[in-house]
Amino acid sequence: MRLLTICLVPIAAALLLPQLPAQAAVPNVAAIVNAASYASNGVAPGETVTVFGSMMGPDSFVSGQVGADGALSTELAGVRVWFDESPAPLVYVESSFLAAIVPGSTSGKSASTVQVEYLGNRSLPMVLPIMPSSPGIFTADSSGQGPAIALNQDGSLNSASNPAQAGSTIALWATGDGQTDPAQASGLSVGVQIGGVDSAASYAKTQGLLQINAQIPVGVVSGDAVPVQVQVGQAKSQRNVSVAVAAGTGAAGREWFVSPSGQGTAAGTESDPLDLATALAGAAGRIHPGDKIWLRGGTYRPPNPNGFNSTLAGTTGSPIVIRNYQSERATLDGKGSEITLSVNGGYVWFWGLEIMDSNTTRTTNQTGGVHPNAYGVGVYAPGVRFINNVVHDTAQGFSAYDASSDSVFYGNLSYYNGFVAPDRNHGHGFYMQNIAGTKLLQDNIVGDNADEGFQIYGSGGANVVGFRVFGNASYNSSSWPTPHYQYNFLVAGGALRKDIFFNQNYSFFDPAADAGLVDFGQYTPGQDITVTNSVFAGGYTGPDVSMQAGPVVFAGNKIYVHSSAVQQARLELGPGQNTNGWTWDTNQYFGKNLFFTGTTDGNTAQGVNLDFGGWKSATGFDKNSSFSGAPPSGAWIYVRRNEYESKRANVIIYNWNLSDSVAVDLSTVLTSGDSYVIQDAQNFYAPPVAAGTYSGSPVSIPMKNLAKAAPVGFTAPAHTGPLFGTFVVLAKRSGAQ
Template sequence: MVHAALAVRLCVLCVLLIPLGILGNDLYVSPDGTPLGPGTMAQPYDLATALSGQAGQAGDTVWLSGGNYVIGHIDTKIEGAPGQPITFRQMPGERARVDGSLTFYSSAGNVVLRDFELYRSDTNRLSAQIGAGFDPTDIKIIPGVASYVPNMSFINLVVHDQTRHGFYISEYATNNLVYGCLVYNNGWASPDNAEGHNFYVQSNRGTREITDNMAFNASGANFQIYENATNMRLVGITLDGNVAFNAGAIQAVRTYRDWIVGVDAPAVGADGIILKNNMGYYAAGSGALEQVQIGREGVNGSVALLNNYLPQGLVMNNWTIAAVAGNLFAAQSSSYIVNLNQTQVPLATAWNDNSYSRSGAGGDFLGNSTEYGFYDWQGDTGYDSHSTYSVAKLTGTKVFVRPNRYEAGRANIIVYNWDKLSDVTVDVSSTLAPGAAYEVRNAQDFFAPPVLSGVFDGQPLDLPMTGLKVAVPNGPLLTPPPTGPTFNVFILLPGSVRLQAAAVDGQAQISWPTNSGKWVLQFTESLSPNSAWTDDLSTPVVVGGQYVVTNSISQGARFYRLRAAP
């Protein structure tokens, strides 16, 4: 049997599979799998069985083949071991769509989920109840991923249209990582309320890392980093390289902020909070509250705001220690650029090297209810001696390219196009090598055809800033207008060169187009993270516009990919 998987993601361009058996640490599931398995490609498990903990063990990798998996809600009991997580991954080049939600509670954790889509097809997201607060009973409100266990990693997932939060990371979920995920269109609404944050993160102990995610078009906040339970704290949370916009934009009942960090009584306070390299955007008329809020009612310990690009206002409340440096804050509405409230505790801070602007209306700085112009702010506080300030609209372009930690050739691209150009050039040479195939997708409509694709020639890419659409929420919620041409977000992905496979007279023939560039065929016996790829030294034969390599079919699985030739 020969199986071809196209358009691989994980530092490969295309993978082709020739399985006759299975290695011990690779299991397979498919939409038509069964509880009996035994987890080979020919006899895969169903996903519910694999998630139940009845199949696999620490160190195994469970591969999701393409198709739609209807799982409803699963309280999964799967668990790995320290240094030996169980990993659930989408098969390279296939689209695995998981219709449902997952809670990790009765588990020791040590699980990795990556590369697949998690959504809900339930369109019943409008409650008819009034006065039900955040707990309506006539609709099912469930987070897409709820983690209550340690040592979890959620990598390069697409989580959307969940009926409550996209991710809920609880106070018990120590050492949790959410990385490179695309999270949008989550939440619900009622006649007098609405909720559903793309990220809701709590932390009473340990650490959480939330890095390089895109969060937008929620019913609630995009990043709700918050606690209000008795004697609870909010500690050890790092947000790095995330982008957020259009909080509350899929409902018209109440407003939310993109960024909320802090505690309310009777919680104790926040401490050890880091926000660095994050990006935001305020779309006028979206209904979102413009300001980034760092600190709420409680008295807090330390916070660091470093190198963030946030063309929004900033509200900070009652921190004991703060590092605020290298940021851009630019109020776009009538709010203050900075509103600093230190009425409960004095602030020890290193606050400098920032850029401030406002477009016209509104104030400059507010400190404990006293209004300041920029120069009075500098003189009275001692802050910002080397910072800049202007009363002007932002101009030019600002582009961020953030390569993906777990997938070579992948990057988040964030474009600020203050001059409203029809397209913007973007240098991706830090991510792509010349000769590499690529595609660029509009993150706000990720599953639409790519906006650009080709073979990278080393020159900047011209990305369109107009004519881009927004994914429509599942159910009777609002679809926000496009943010272009002023602002757009894209995801750069390794492109696919189509490998084909055929079994001919007991041998495997692997082929790819001769007009697709220069490539070297490689193979491996396993797709486990530590497996090595080996160059196939066979000389390809040209047949009908295809390079063809013929190999004997060995026992076990063999995986092929193409790498760019030097």
């Protein structure tokens, strides 16, 4: 791989520098990502990053220069990359892409302002969140997925034709471990999992690069593509990276089969399946960590009013996986139950399931949250993951509180959850709290829930700590039985509220409705929060940042509210709070030229409305931001590749020109010859809105005349198209219609 070669090039062997032009245009930076994984949720000190753009350097490729001290030069062919005026070591440069190492001077910061300089001209600033660690594993084809660059114990390249033996040691290369310059005496812990099993590992650092020596665990499953993942501190590397392990050298966990007609005394085989309640209870001690439970298609109903209760317990290295079999539609229907699924055992993964309530009674004459239908999912144990599930028409989609530390909610759809009471609508897509470790909410599509989309909220005795909220879409919260829009995202309250990263999320309300909210902080004082690279469209006001002591990072966001909305953005400081150490910049505002700044006691705000110039002057914010009174134009398209299933992705489209269809580049998801379908996330179980064989060209996704599923017991609210769309790209299975 080029990067590994370049990092080792001595100065005597460096390429000759090209003749530089007398003048250069202003560099344009499009994206800054982890050089190994292409992740863009923030960077860590010492991480090698790839910068994509244009006019950032010479037309020909130039590799880095290593000085006598062994360090890479910070200036190369007229190019420099600045992190808060600290120059970054450069690995290579070229006009449209370059690689640099995040300077150690970023350690301890919450954000850094980055600019690329070429021949004295600097790009517009880009603000990046600074993470304690952000690991990525280098892969053989440089895609960030597939076989890792790995050497077997004998020094040969690991591959399907040359697998490693169980018990032997392989070498991996990664970046983003959060190293500092000078190095700290004690860094973050480094761990490796191979095939879901913890591996004995050692590591060594060089500039921008981490070599990890990991032992293939005895007993790990064998195969050509055994998953491998690196963890540094609390952060894990990308998924869908693998190494090859020789057949016969490991042992896989047992596979179990479950069906709606299964029996508790069954063998648990495909021909003699268990029932679901028995499997979730461990099948009388027969199901163990590392096992996989396949759910056949059909409808599963709880055996009692308490709903399904999972007491299965895996381990951090050997979770138990419960998954639908070969994409069959396995439905848990909680009708008549208190809750559809309770999870009371840790380290269990639920994958590809439909969780719902078919009860058509969605109204109650009682106030106070008495629910007529079953709750969806309640998580009361650590290390649980919900992956690519569909939860709908329950009293509340996902609930997970302090006991469910280090849980992951990834790629799920959550819609039409909630119920109607005399006081108000109740029930959210997600209701989350946390105190220890982290909770990851990533790439979920959430819409049309009765009350709120994402409620990351705690009362005075609860906690909102350690949330990672990445790549989610939330639209039209509280749209039925009549639109009464509430919060798409609420991060607020709690006795303790801190360590929150909110990046690349997408909010939508119909801008003409002038209703709906997004709030970061409310009711009680919070500490640090980072809100970056997100889109907030529509609403009563734009985003409201309230009661945050900081440091706060609010940067790289796009915000549009209708000209008749109340305000474009709101800032409300609590008693004794100030904006020292905050970073609020590089945002794009559209629509309403009115910004609010003031104070609040947690309930009542006092302050002034200012135009954009007055806002910048009063706050010191948005030096490099822009405002336009016109609405946005064109199309904003976001393709989010799924980390758990290959050839799957979420697509979020803001179609400002109201085009009949939008052309979407799916080259990061599909390869030529792949058969695919595209499902409308607002009508997921209907026939696909597009299908075909991928040719490598952009794929047309329709945006008009889209049908929408209806909530159980009610008529469907309006589809968000053609202005906004949420879609899921899937590989078409052989034989599927």
